[in-house]
Amino acid sequence: MADDTSRERETRAEQAHLDAVYHRLEEKIDEAEFLMNDASQRSQVGTPGALAERDAQVFRAGVHLNRLNSEFEDFLFGRIDLLAGADATRGQDGAYLSVEPAQDAVRDDGTADIAETLHIGRIGVLDADYSPLVIDWRAPAAAPFYRSTPLDPGRVVRRRVIRSKGRRVLGVEDDLLRPEVTARLDGQALAVIGDGALMAALGRARGHAMQDIVASIQAEQDLVIRAPAASVTMVEGGPGTGKTAVALHRAAYLLYQDRRRYAGGILVVSPTPLLVSYTEGVLPSLGEEGQVAIRALGSLVEGAEADGYDAPEVARLKGDARMVRVLRNAARGALEHPGTPERLRVVAYGARVELDAEALREVRRQVLGGSAPVNLMRPRARRFLLDALWERSGAAARCPDDPELAADVREGFDEDVSSEPEFEEFLDAWWPELTPRRVLAAMADERRLAGWARRTLPAAQVGRLAASWAGLDAQGYGPLSVPDIALLDELRVLLGTPARPRQPTEEELLAELGVQEVTTAADRSTARRERAERLAEERTDYAHVIVDEAQDLTPMQWRMVGRRGRQATWTVVGDPAQSSWTAPEESATARDEALGNRPRRRFELTVNYRNPAEVAVLADRVLALAMPGVEPPRAVRSTGLEPRFAVLPAGSPADDVTEGMARTVRHEARLLLGEVDGTVGVVVAMGRRAQAGEWLAGLGDRVVALGSLEAKGLEYDATLVVSPAEIADESPAGLRVLYVALTRATQRLTVLSGERDLPDADGVPDLLRD
Numbered sequence: 001m002a003d004d005t006s007r008e009r010e011t012r013a014e015q016a017h018l019d020a021v022y023h024r025l026e027e028k029i030d031e032a033e034f035l036m037n038d039a040s041q042r043s044q045v046g047t048p049g050a051l052a053e054r055d056a057q058v059f060r061a062g063v064h065l066n067r068l069n070s071e072f073e074d075f076l077f078g079r080i081d082l083l084a085g086a087d088a089t090r091g092q093d094g095a096y097l098s099v100e101p102a103q104d105a106v107r108d109d110g111t112a113d114i115a116e117t118l119h120i121g122r123i124g125v126l127d128a129d130y131s132p133l134v135i136d137w138r139a140p141a142a143a144p145f146y147r148s149t150p151l152d153p154g155r156v157v158r159r160r161v162i163r164s165k166g167r168r169v170l171g172v173e174d175d176l177l178r179p180e181v182t183a184r185l186d187g188q189a190l191a192v193i194g195d196g197a198l199m200a201a202l203g204r205a206r207g208h209a210m211q212d213i214v215a216s217i218q219a220e221q222d223l224v225i226r227a228p229a230a231s232v233t234m235v236e237g238g239p240g241t242g243k244t245a246v247a248l249h250r251a252a253y254l255l256y257q258d259r260r261r262y263a264g265g266i267l268v269v270s271p272t273p274l275l276v277s278y279t280e281g282v283l284p285s286l287g288e289e290g291q292v293a294i295r296a297l298g299s300l301v302e303g304a305e306a307d308g309y310d311a312p313e314v315a316r317l318k319g320d321a322r323m324v325r326v327l328r329n330a331a332r333g334a335l336e337h338p339g340t341p342e343r344l345r346v347v348a349y350g351a352r353v354e355l356d357a358e359a360l361r362e363v364r365r366q367v368l369g370g371s372a373p374v375n376l377m378r379p380r381a382r383r384f385l386l387d388a389l390w391e392r393s394g395a396a397a398r399c400p401d402d403p404e405l406a407a408d409v410r411e412g413f414d415e416d417v418s419s420e421p422e423f424e425e426f427l428d429a430w431w432p433e434l435t436p437r438r439v440l441a442a443m444a445d446e447r448r449l450a451g452w453a454r455r456t457l458p459a460a461q462v463g464r465l466a467a468s469w470a471g472l473d474a475q476g477y478g479p480l481s482v483p484d485i486a487l488l489d490e491l492r493v494l495l496g497t498p499a500r501p502r503q504p505t506e507e508e509l510l511a512e513l514g515v516q517e518v519t520t521a522a523d524r525s526t527a528r529r530e531r532a533e534r535l536a537e538e539r540t541d542y543a544h545v546i547v548d549e550a551q552d553l554t555p556m557q558w559r560m561v562g563r564r565g566r567q568a569t570w571t572v573v574g575d576p577a578q579s580s581w582t583a584p585e586e587s588a589t590a591r592d593e594a595l596g597n598r599p600r601r602r603f604e605l606t607v608n609y610r611n612p613a614e615v616a617v618l619a620d621r622v623l624a625l626a627m628p629g630v631e632p633p634r635a636v637r638s639t640g641l642e643p644r645f646a647v648l649p650a651g652s653p654a655d656d657v658t659e660g661m662a663r664t665v666r667h668e669a670r671l672l673l674g675e676v677d678g679t680v681g682v683v684v685a686m687g688r689r690a691q692a693g694e695w696l697a698g699l700g701d702r703v704v705a706l707g708s709l710e711a712k713g714l715e716y717d718a719t720l721v722v723s724p725a726e727i728a729d730e731s732p733a734g735l736r737v738l739y740v741a742l743t744r745a746t747q748r749l750t751v752l753s754g755e756r757d758l759p760d761a762d763g764v765p766d767l768l769r770d
């Protein structure tokens with residue numbers, strides 16, 4: 001361990017490097033600004049070639065300035081000191097390419113010289129002489145910063161994490177990867193400061209936003225982040241192993257590595273809006289914005305947004321792949337509605353022709369014999385109606401023998417009928433253009449739904465399903481739950497969207513009027529940006545799709561997500577032991593269908609960075625009940641703070657809200673708030689969500705109440721888990737949901753039991769006893 005003076009000396013040395021980096025950044029900002037000015041002066045020139053060049057320059061300089069001006073909390077965060085490499089070629093970023101040390105890098109007496117020092121940061125910066133001042137964390141030369149371990153150090157002797165804020169270096173933490181070597185740098189012995197950066201990072205207080213882990217990515221995580229973008233990268237790992245963090249860093253890595261390819265957009269699918277807002281800041285902190293869309297499962301369909309939950313049995317039905325058949329029937333059946341006309345009367349060639357209800361039913365049956373989406377069958381419906389009318393009119397019998405003449409007569413008949421406004425009105429009412437929402441609204445009618453679900457869903461469950469949509473109006477607007485969004489997406493495909501004549505753009509209208517467009521470069525760049533934003537919003541097919549908490553996607557949700565990455569490469573991260581979906585095998589089948597026969601690469605993460613060992617031990621008992629035989633991840637940290645067990649006041653039945661329960665939860669939450677600097681999460685059964693929010697009123701914004709399903713993916717410095725038995729009993733996947741609840745704490749855990757939990761004399765509930 002180094003003394004204070006060497007700590008100060010090392011910090012000062014890093015400060016000098018950071019000063020040099022900022023000096024260089026300022027030079028580059030000046031250069032970029034000069035380019036911008038120069039470009040705008042060239043706008044006077046006015047030839048088309050010069051204008052295009054000016055636009056390109058302004059664009060490049062703008063991007064550059066933007067990146068340099070970004071507020072980086074710790075722009076420079078790492079450093080590695082390396083032995084001489086086995087070969088002496090340099091890569092594009094000025095660093096030596098060799099991963100392995102030269103044979104004579106370490107002398108026989110165990111001494112060695114540091115041959116190269118690399119600083120690692122959020123973006124790369126070259127000095128004026130093209131030597132690397134900072135290496136981008138995603139560049140190949142930065143990989144040893146993450147990959148080297150004492151077992152396999154490669155050229156790295158010392159790995160250093162630099163903590164800084166703005167332009168000030170606050171401190172350094174070192175790991176010595178070759179403790180057996182006595183290394184010298186510029187003639188001085190290599191100092192080693194602190195106990196390593198990982199523990200320092202893990203111990204810090206949490207806020208309501210996830211932090212990036214760029215300074216302390218571990219080797220097994222780095223393998224995933226930098227895995228080649230081959231078809232499907234599957235990552236499994238227990239709670240707290242960094243799956244979400246790794247997935248987000250991988251998005252940034254892919255963009256760095258092949259920006260052109262991923263300009264097609266990266267979609268990150270997250271289970272809840274809470275997790276979306278928790279993770280949203282990570283990519284901007286890595287210097288990436290714009291190309292990555294993080295969306296909750298309830299926000300994947302344009303124009304519909306849901307964050308509500310259904311009762312477990314209803315959610316189970318809505319997620320089941322059998323819903324496809326029900327929806328197909330509904331999409332067709334919903335063509336008939338209370339106002340559907342039962343008779344078609346037209347005048348053709350001066351005579352009245354009529355189709356009655358029976359005839360219309362037969363025509364509808366024939367039209368639906370096709371396989372096209374329902375809304376796209378309208379032209380077919382028109383044709384079949386005309387055929388039926390022609391048949392009924394008897395005109396066929398009076399037709400001339402000459403086929404050409406006969407065709408003319410028939411064409412005249414069709415035109416005659418079609419020109420009647422009544423015919424169009426009839427068609428609109430008889431084959432209306434359906435929207436997914438309208439069909440969902442139709443499914444709220446239990447009798448109709450029973451017909452569409454016959455032979456598919458058990459009759460006894462249809463009523464509950466229909467009742468879940470009772471709040472929708474006839475157009476399908478009203479409260480939606482998250483599983484409804486996948487149903488709307490399926491309906492969107494089953495119904496299809498008829499092509500509409502394209503509206504001319506404003507520019508085209510102006511051009512038609514002979515008006516010359518007069519715009520500035522700034523106007524055009526705004527227009528370009530707006531167009532890009534609009535495209536991003538409308539985008540439904542991505543170049544890469546990352547699915548977080550993949551174990552929770554229902555078969556219907558896999559179908560929805562699969563449609564967004566038909567040509568994509570994929571990263572799928574999850575943990576079967578945390579699945580709140582009741583039929584995980586069905587989900588796995590649906591996942592395999594969505595991913596098709598693309599080759600898979602599998603990775604496993606094995607270390608729990610979130611929970612202290614004291615918390616993990618307790619959670620592992622529930623894991624053993626929920627998934628016997630599954631190996632839990634290894635917790636790397638221990639705090640010496642045992643979880644606390646408290647019991648609700650005697651006589652307050654756990655399934656009845658009482659003053660006592662409210663008081664106890666409040667009291668325990670307050671205790672935890674006093675014990676940690678950061679956040680406190682109070683996790684209750686879904687049925688208690690609303691009440692729990694009220695219990696905590698006035699305790700400030702460091703504490704939040706969560707239903708068990710909402711806790712997915714999140715973490716808090718301290719967690720209060722209220723009645724494990726209530727959480728476990730709430731659904732067939734309840735034990736796995738409880739496992740999620742128990743693995744949210746980074747420091748402290750309190751478990752509060754009611755009578756139903758059968759606590760022992762120490763207050764330990766039945767489910768958590770050894």
Ligand SMILES: Nc1ncnc2c1ncn2[C@@H]1O[C@H](COP(=O)(O)OP(=O)(O)OP(=O)(O)O)[C@@H](O)[C@H]1O
Nearest residue numbers: 213216217218239240241242243244245609610713
């Ligand atoms: N290498 C690392 N350095 C510092 N912190 C890390 C590292 N890896 C993970 N963490 C931290 O551990 C915590 C858990 O990470 P994350 O939420 O990504 O795990 P997860 O596997 O997605 O968990 P869960 O399955 O419970 O959702 C986060 O606070 C994350 O910042």
